[in-house]
Amino acid sequence: MSAQPDHAPLTPYAPAPGAPAELLRQLRADRRAAQWVPAFEQEWAAALEECRRTFSLGGLYAVLQEWQGRIAHAPAVDAFGASGYDDSDAIDMAELRGRRRRR
Numbered sequence: 001m002s003a004q005p006d007h008a009p010l011t012p013y014a015p016a017p018g019a020p021a022e023l024l025r026q027l028r029a030d031r032r033a034a035q036w037v038p039a040f041e042q043e044w045a046a047a048l049e050e051c052r053r054t055f056s057l058g059g060l061y062a063v064l065q066e067w068q069g070r071i072a073h074a075p076a077v078d079a080f081g082a083s084g085y086d087d088s089d090a091i092d093m094a095e096l097r098g099r100r101r102r103r
Contacts, residue, residue, distance in 0.1 A: 015064050020044065023064060026071050040067050 016022075027036045040063075047059035080087075 013061055
Protein backbone atom coordinates (compact mmCIF):
# COMPACT_ATOMS: atom_id res chain seq x y z
CA MET A 1 0.00 0.00 0.00
CA SER A 2 1.06 3.51 -0.67
CA ALA A 3 0.91 6.41 1.73
CA GLN A 4 -0.02 8.71 -1.14
CA PRO A 5 -3.45 10.37 -1.02
CA ASP A 6 -5.98 9.11 -3.52
CA HIS A 7 -6.71 12.64 -4.72
CA ALA A 8 -4.53 15.45 -5.97
CA PRO A 9 -4.38 18.38 -3.55
CA LEU A 10 -5.41 21.76 -4.89
CA THR A 11 -2.46 23.93 -5.75
CA PRO A 12 -2.95 27.46 -4.46
CA TYR A 13 -2.78 30.27 -6.98
CA ALA A 14 0.79 31.50 -7.20
CA PRO A 15 1.51 34.11 -9.84
CA ALA A 16 4.74 34.22 -11.80
CA PRO A 17 7.48 36.35 -10.21
CA GLY A 18 7.08 39.04 -12.89
CA ALA A 19 3.28 39.15 -12.70
CA PRO A 20 2.99 42.43 -10.77
CA ALA A 21 5.31 44.26 -13.19
CA GLU A 22 3.50 42.81 -16.22
CA LEU A 23 0.14 43.79 -14.77
CA LEU A 24 1.36 47.34 -14.10
CA ARG A 25 2.62 47.55 -17.69
CA GLN A 26 -0.82 46.50 -18.94
CA LEU A 27 -2.55 48.99 -16.68
CA ARG A 28 -0.34 51.83 -17.89
CA ALA A 29 -1.14 50.92 -21.51
CA ASP A 30 -4.91 50.96 -20.92
CA ARG A 31 -7.04 54.02 -21.65
CA ARG A 32 -8.11 54.00 -17.98
CA ALA A 33 -4.52 54.32 -16.77
CA ALA A 34 -5.12 57.66 -15.05
CA GLN A 35 -7.60 56.00 -12.67
CA TRP A 36 -6.39 52.41 -12.61
CA VAL A 37 -2.66 52.83 -12.00
CA PRO A 38 -3.01 54.89 -8.78
CA ALA A 39 -5.77 52.56 -7.53
CA PHE A 40 -3.65 49.46 -8.21
CA GLU A 41 -0.58 51.01 -6.59
CA GLN A 42 -2.62 51.93 -3.49
CA GLU A 43 -4.10 48.43 -3.19
CA TRP A 44 -0.71 46.82 -3.83
CA ALA A 45 0.95 48.95 -1.13
CA ALA A 46 -1.79 48.02 1.35
CA ALA A 47 -1.41 44.32 0.47
CA LEU A 48 2.38 44.56 0.92
CA GLU A 49 1.91 46.10 4.36
CA GLU A 50 -0.55 43.35 5.29
CA CYS A 51 1.95 40.77 4.01
CA ARG A 52 4.66 42.23 6.24
CA ARG A 53 2.35 42.14 9.26
CA THR A 54 0.88 38.68 8.73
CA PHE A 55 3.62 36.85 6.79
CA SER A 56 0.90 35.78 4.34
CA LEU A 57 0.96 36.26 0.58
CA GLY A 58 -2.80 35.84 0.23
CA GLY A 59 -3.49 39.57 0.06
CA LEU A 60 -0.92 40.09 -2.69
CA TYR A 61 -2.33 37.21 -4.70
CA ALA A 62 -5.88 38.56 -4.26
CA VAL A 63 -4.90 42.02 -5.53
CA LEU A 64 -3.20 40.47 -8.57
CA GLN A 65 -6.17 38.24 -9.36
CA GLU A 66 -8.66 41.08 -9.03
CA TRP A 67 -6.70 43.43 -11.30
CA GLN A 68 -5.93 40.70 -13.82
CA GLY A 69 -9.67 40.11 -13.97
CA ARG A 70 -10.36 43.78 -14.55
CA ILE A 71 -7.88 43.91 -17.42
CA ALA A 72 -9.22 40.69 -18.93
CA HIS A 73 -12.86 41.78 -18.77
CA ALA A 74 -12.40 45.44 -19.75
CA PRO A 75 -13.17 44.82 -23.46
CA ALA A 76 -16.46 43.11 -22.59
CA VAL A 77 -17.39 45.92 -20.21
CA ASP A 78 -16.58 48.48 -22.90
CA ALA A 79 -18.70 46.61 -25.44
CA PHE A 80 -21.60 46.42 -23.00
CA GLY A 81 -21.34 50.15 -22.28
CA ALA A 82 -21.26 50.96 -25.99
CA SER A 83 -24.29 48.75 -26.68
CA GLY A 84 -26.67 51.27 -25.12
CA TYR A 85 -28.31 48.62 -22.95
CA ASP A 86 -30.22 50.16 -20.03
CA ASP A 87 -28.61 48.87 -16.85
CA SER A 88 -30.20 51.39 -14.49
CA ASP A 89 -31.77 48.58 -12.46
CA ALA A 90 -28.43 46.82 -11.95
CA ILE A 91 -27.05 45.92 -8.53
CA ASP A 92 -23.83 47.53 -7.37
CA MET A 93 -21.42 44.57 -7.05
CA ALA A 94 -19.30 46.33 -4.41
CA GLU A 95 -22.42 46.68 -2.26
CA LEU A 96 -23.35 43.06 -2.88
CA ARG A 97 -19.88 41.84 -1.90
CA GLY A 98 -20.04 44.00 1.24
CA ARG A 99 -23.32 42.36 2.24
CA ARG A 100 -21.84 38.89 1.74
CA ARG A 101 -18.80 39.67 3.92
CA ARG A 102 -20.93 40.96 6.81
CA ARG A 103 -22.85 37.68 7.13
